[in-house]
Amino acid sequence: MELRFYDASYQQEVEAYQLIDLSFTALPNACLRVSQKRVDYRPILGIENDKIVCFFVLDSGNDKFKYSDNSKSLLLRAFSTDSRETRKGYARQSLLLLPKFLETTIQHIMKLF
Secondary structure (H helix, E strand, O other): OEEEEOOHHHHHHHHHOOOOOOOOOOOHHHHHHHHHHOOOEEEEEEEEOOEEEEEEEEEOOHHHHHOOOOOOOOEEEEEEEOHHHOOOOHHHHHHHHHHHHHHHHHHHHHHHO
16 A cells, blocks of 8 residues: 555546545545645545545644644544445554555645645
């Protein structure tokens, strides 16, 4: 499994992403609409065998200050696993990969924010 920044080449897969319960998250397409208006809102894809299995957003906007005084912090939003892919460990694996992903991409991320 790997984490990747969203780009338009994944749009068809994002549209096919399924979530049964939207109680605590949002559909990726809704997040992508927000990201088109906000440079501090970066969609991330969890990819397994060239298929999107997880989705979340890294948000460096002011909402993060509700949870942290650290100006370099990032808020994790809209974390989800495609409903067809639950109970396979992808959510856990995504979170375990996140520190290394941030370490290797943080300069890129911070330039965008």
